[in-house]
Amino acid sequence: MKKNKISKNWIREQHKDIYVKKSRSIGYRSRSAFKLIELNDKFHFLKKKTFIIDLGSSPGGWSQVASEIAIQGKVISIDKKEMDKIENVDFLQGDFSDEVFQEKIKDKFSNKVDVIISDMAADTTGNKSLDCIRTNSLCIEAISFSRSILVDDGTLVSKIFMGDEFNEVRELANKIFKKVGFYKPSSSKDFSKETYIHCKGLKSL
Numbered sequence: 001m002k003k004n005k006i007s008k009n010w011i012r013e014q015h016k017d018i019y020v021k022k023s024r025s026i027g028y029r030s031r032s033a034f035k036l037i038e039l040n041d042k043f044h045f046l047k048k049k050t051f052i053i054d055l056g057s058s059p060g061g062w063s064q065v066a067s068e069i070a071i072q073g074k075v076i077s078i079d080k081k082e083m084d085k086i087e088n089v090d091f092l093q094g095d096f097s098d099e100v101f102q103e104k105i106k107d108k109f110s111n112k113v114d115v116i117i118s119d120m121a122a123d124t125t126g127n128k129s130l131d132c133i134r135t136n137s138l139c140i141e142a143i144s145f146s147r148s149i150l151v152d153d154g155t156l157v158s159k160i161f162m163g164d165e166f167n168e169v170r171e172l173a174n175k176i177f178k179k180v181g182f183y184k185p186s187s188s189k190d191f192s193k194e195t196y197i198h199c200k201g202l203k204s205l
């Protein structure tokens with residue numbers, strides 16, 4: 001399919017999509033905001049005093065939702081792209097896959113954090129299997145990072161794609177966390193391979 005035909009189809013789909021309409025009327029920057037709302041309705045991890053790291057935050061829908069709930073907590077948002085300012089949200093721009101940058105994130109918190117949410121998705125290449133592998137490796141990095149920065153009963157919620165590495169991700173999560181589950185919000189498009197992993201409570205080493 002030609003590129004301008006794809007973008008016309010994309011624009012038509014955006015007009016029909018109820019979550020796009022809803023996000024515009026509420027003022028959320030992305031339809032993804034509703035995925036976090038649904039995930040939180042299911043697993044109840046965001047509270048008034050929660051300290052949160054939002055990985056892959058731009059344009060900012062998840063950070064908006066997190067900061068609306070955690071009014072006495074703290075939200076630090078991370079993305080390699082820029083993100084416009086959100087009140088009560090600190091933003092750090094950088095590549096999460098860079099270990100030096102991960103240390104910089106840890107330095108932002110004097111204590112451990114309650115929740116890590118990750119909606120990181122690798123840039124699409126046109127090769128669906130490769131995109132899936134790259135996004136799932138970001139999920140693996142988020143799980144490994146959680147071990148050193150989450151409180152003992154902390155929560156990690158991360159995007160994961162249904163693909164060959166799915167079992168590898170699940171096994172790693174099961175090694176590190178006491179409880180591991182999966183949930184695909186209804187606001188996640190049916191045709192998308194995306195789902196979310198919910199991990200709770202670090203196992204003692």
Ligand SMILES: C[S@@+](CC[C@H](N)C(=O)[O-])C[C@H]1O[C@@H](n2cnc3c(N)ncnc32)[C@H](O)[C@@H]1O
Nearest residue numbers: 030032056059060061062079080096119120121
């Ligand atoms: C689906 S979007 C996130 C949408 C966001 N949750 C929202 O509600 O607006 C995925 C984001 O992951 C970011 N990302 C991908 N790889 C990354 C990396 N290595 N480090 C930091 N951010 C990354 C992308 O730049 C992109 O903004």
